[in-house]
Every structure is written in structure tokens, then in C-alpha cells.
Amino acid sequence: MWQGFPIRPDQASTIARGVDHLYYFLTAVDLFFTALIFLTIFYFAIKYRRRSAETKATQVEGNLPLEVIWTIIPLGICAVTFVWGSSLFIRNSRPPEASTEIFVVGKQWMWKLQHPEGPMEINELHVPVRRPIKLTMTSEDVIHNFYVPAFRVQKDVVPGMYTSIWFEATSTGRYHFFCNQYCGTNHAVMGGYVIVMSPDDYEQWLSGGIRGESMASAGAKLYEQLACITCHGTGKGPPFVNLFGSQVKLTDGSTVTADEAYIRESILYPSAKIVAGYQPIMPTYKGQVTEEQILQLLAYIKSLGSGGAGQPGKPTSYPPSLEGGGHGAGNQNVGGQQSPATVPVPRGPGESQK
Structure with missing residues (x-):
């Protein structure tokens, strides 16, 4: 049509x-x-046009039925629009x-x-x-x-x-x-x-x-190349198995959901939220990793299970890339900090190879 x-x-x-x-x-x-x-x-x-110079308009002080009508009808239309629109918004957001x-x-x-x-x-x-x-x-x-x-x-x-x-x-x-x-x-x-x-x-x-390679596989490689394994595979840092979606307790007593935003913030601004029981020794990777690489790390962490599987943050077994304590994976500095590595990432047409 x-x-x-x-x-x-x-x-x-x-x-x-x-x-x-x-x-x-x-x-x-x-x-x-x-x-x-x-x-x-x-x-x-x-x-109601003026028909002669002598005609005077009648002054009206108000009309209650009319005022009720033009209040109720717009209110009803707004209510219908709100309910209809919000139901669509909620459906489209989930x-x-x-x-x-x-x-x-x-x-x-x-x-x-x-x-x-x-x-x-x-x-x-x-x-x-x-x-x-x-x-x-x-x-x-x-x-x-x-x-x-x-x-x-x-x-x-x-x-x-x-x-x-x-x-x-x-x-x-x-x-x-x-x-x-x-x-x-x-x-x-x-x-x-x-x-x-x-x-x-x-x-x-x-x-x-x-x-x-898959996003999770690329993230697993980054996990080792960026020396994350040095701490997160040895107990110096929080484990990643069953981390995503779990409730993480912080040093200030509050809890936070380990979602995409939290993990991204922890990579770029690790001192913003410190997990209870761990020291703030993680270096920032801001400027060292691209947005694509952060998404790859997210995919890898998601592949290790969500907080709904078993006890959040307490793995019963580690995948191969987390086994062996991470010895030899990156340089460890005083205080447990690692030197962030710069890892190449595929570029689109016209992007500079920095």
C-alpha cells in the first residue's frame, strides 16, 4: 500500500x-x-461578531461544567499516553x-x-x-x-x-x-x-x-598480555570466575553489581571502588587499552560464569588461562602492581595504527 x-x-x-x-x-x-x-x-x-457600535458584549465570570470538561479530557488523554508510552518503553528496554x-x-x-x-x-x-x-x-x-x-x-x-x-x-x-x-x-x-x-x-x-577469534578468546589473551593473571590468578586480586552479575562488597561496606559499567570502571579507574579484603594495588589501564579491548575483556569475564552460578566470586575451578598462578605473565612491581602492556588491536579502514 x-x-x-x-x-x-x-x-x-x-x-x-x-x-x-x-x-x-x-x-x-x-x-x-x-x-x-x-x-x-x-x-x-x-x-459573536460586533453587529453595531451600541452592542456591548456580555461578561462571563466562569463556567464550571466547561472547566471540568476541558480539565478531565486532557487529563485522560495524558494518562492514556503515559501508560501506553511507558509500557512500550519498558518492553523495549528489556x-x-x-x-x-x-x-x-x-x-x-x-x-x-x-x-x-x-x-x-x-x-x-x-x-x-x-x-x-x-x-x-x-x-x-x-x-x-x-x-x-x-x-x-x-x-x-x-x-x-x-x-x-x-x-x-x-x-x-x-x-x-x-x-x-x-x-x-x-x-x-x-x-x-x-x-x-x-x-x-x-x-x-x-x-x-x-x-x-571470538570475543572471549581475544579477552583471554588480553588477560595474560596485560598481566591481569599475575594478581587475579594468584589471590592478590578478586577472582573473575562467577564474577559478572554478582554482588561485590566494597571496603566502605557498600555493595555494587558487577556489571559492564563496574568492570569498565575497575579497569580504567581501579581505585574508585576497592573490593573488601584486597589492597588497592591495581594500576590504571586508562590510555593503555581501547574500547574494543575492554569489550573483549568483558566478554571473557562473562564467559567465566555469572554470579548466579554458585557462590559469587568464589570459583570452584579455574579455566586453563587462570591456572598455574600466572608466573611469567608480565612484570610485577613493588606492592603487587604490574606495568600495563600496550596491546595492538585491529583497526577499521582509515584508522591510524597507533
């Missing part, structure tokens, strides 16, 4: 129809009351448990998208149809915004923190995505395509493309 006159983008996700219905409702309410106000003004201008997580890093002026299985894409995202996808996003420089009109999803991508959105595509095809936040000279070209494929085609794409 709309192909010859496309007044709106395709509805290509499970949440698109609900967003559109709310939009249509708000548009209809706006049009109705705009027409009502203009017609009422036009009618009153004619009916990805299903079985979502596939893909990591996104925005920078001037490109998008770098990393699949958990290993492939990294620049300004393209391949996903299977009818599978929920969660995007965990951050920025290397300024605020960006990841916007897919056909899916009716968008979210600010902010340096120094993680944001996330999710979607489930309902039909195969190519769907444009944009940076929807002005981010500098080449903001207009910071876009790409989501390529939605059938499950079989997606698996074929995964197996036929150039596949790098």
Missing part, C-alpha cells in the same frame, strides 16, 4: 508496529484538537534472556560492530531474522546515536559508559542505520546497513566469511 507513497519506514521489527500505533494515536489527537480549535474560533468569530549480544563502538565517523563468534564489521551488521539481538554500545570520542528507522530503535552512544538497545527483525532485507546525533564534520556519512538474513543464510555467512 505504501510502496508508491512511502510516508513511513518499513515495519521490520517486533516493536515497530507498537511504536507506530502510539504515533498514529498522538497524530490523530493532535489533528482532531487542531481542527476543533480552528473551527471553534471561526464559528465564534462569526456568531531484551529477552536469549538475546545474542553484539558489541558496537562508535567513533568519528564510523561504526565498528563485533560479533561474539568473532567476525568484526565496519558500517554493516549481519543478523538472522526472528532472533533477538542486543547491542551493547560505547563511543571512543564524542556522543553518537545509533538509529535504525525500520526497527524504530535508537539510543545515544556515549563515551565513558555503556548503553544498550535490542531488536528482533521480522523480515529479511537491508535496512539503513544512521548516527542520529550531530558528531562533527562528516556526521552525515556516519551510517551503514543492517542486513537481515534467514537463519541458514546467516550461518553460511558466518562460516564463509573471514572469522577472527
Whole structure:
């Protein structure tokens, strides 16, 4: 119906129809009351026009029924809009448990998208149809915004923190995505395509493309190259097994959830929150690791189990990369501090190899 006159983008996700219905409702309410106000003004201008110089208008002090009506009706419309909009917002903010997580890093002026299985894409995202996808996003420089009109999803991508959105595509095809936040000279070209494929085609794409190592495997290598194993594998630092999602007790008596934001802060600003029972000996890795490398470390820590499996932070066994006490993995300084290592990371087209 709309192909010859496309007044709106395709509805290509499970949440698109609900967003559109709310939009249509708000548009209809706006049009109705705009027409009502203009017609009422036009009618009153004619009916109560001054017909002679001697005519004096009747002064009205108020009309209680009218005031009640024009209070209750807008209040009801606002209540409906609030309940409808908040229910959509809550639904769209909670990805299903079985979502596939893909990591996104925005920078001037490109998008770098990393699949958990290993492939990294620049300004393209391949996903299977009818599978929920969660995007965990951050920025290397300024605020960006990841916007897919056909899916009716968008979210600010902010340096120094993680944001996330999710979607489930309902039909195969190519769907444009944009940076929807002005981010500098080449903001207009910071876009790409989501390529939605059938499950079989997606698996074929995964197996036929150039596949790098998985995020967790890359994170395991970084764990050793950055000398994390020297402390976190010997008991000098908190263990990582079953850490993610657990409640961590701090030296000040408070607790914090070991989520993405907490782990990122601990890597870049290790003295911000000190775990109870441990000394503040960890050096900062700010300026030593990129956002992609932090995401790889996060994927590795997640692969070691969540806080819901067994006792949080108390592993019963260590994976191979945590065994052996970590001897020989990096230089240990006085007080247990390690010298951060600089590790190369794959770059996108046009990025400098620093």
C-alpha cells in the first residue's frame, strides 16, 4: 500500500508496529484538537461578531461544567499516553534472556560492530531474522546515536559508559542505520546497513566469511598480555570466575553489581571502588587499552560464569588461562602492581595504527 507513497519506514521489527500505533494515536489527537480549535474560533468569530457600535458584549465570570470538561479530557488523554508510552518503553528496554549480544563502538565517523563468534564489521551488521539481538554500545570520542528507522530503535552512544538497545527483525532485507546525533564534520556519512538474513543464510555467512577469534578468546589473551593473571590468578586480586552479575562488597561496606559499567570502571579507574579484603594495588589501564579491548575483556569475564552460578566470586575451578598462578605473565612491581602492556588491536579502514 505504501510502496508508491512511502510516508513511513518499513515495519521490520517486533516493536515497530507498537511504536507506530502510539504515533498514529498522538497524530490523530493532535489533528482532531487542531481542527476543533480552528473551527471553534471561526464559528465564534462569526456568531459573536460586533453587529453595531451600541452592542456591548456580555461578561462571563466562569463556567464550571466547561472547566471540568476541558480539565478531565486532557487529563485522560495524558494518562492514556503515559501508560501506553511507558509500557512500550519498558518492553523495549528489556531484551529477552536469549538475546545474542553484539558489541558496537562508535567513533568519528564510523561504526565498528563485533560479533561474539568473532567476525568484526565496519558500517554493516549481519543478523538472522526472528532472533533477538542486543547491542551493547560505547563511543571512543564524542556522543553518537545509533538509529535504525525500520526497527524504530535508537539510543545515544556515549563515551565513558555503556548503553544498550535490542531488536528482533521480522523480515529479511537491508535496512539503513544512521548516527542520529550531530558528531562533527562528516556526521552525515556516519551510517551503514543492517542486513537481515534467514537463519541458514546467516550461518553460511558466518562460516564463509573471514572469522577472527571470538570475543572471549581475544579477552583471554588480553588477560595474560596485560598481566591481569599475575594478581587475579594468584589471590592478590578478586577472582573473575562467577564474577559478572554478582554482588561485590566494597571496603566502605557498600555493595555494587558487577556489571559492564563496574568492570569498565575497575579497569580504567581501579581505585574508585576497592573490593573488601584486597589492597588497592591495581594500576590504571586508562590510555593503555581501547574500547574494543575492554569489550573483549568483558566478554571473557562473562564467559567465566555469572554470579548466579554458585557462590559469587568464589570459583570452584579455574579455566586453563587462570591456572598455574600466572608466573611469567608480565612484570610485577613493588606492592603487587604490574606495568600495563600496550596491546595492538585491529583497526577499521582509515584508522591510524597507533
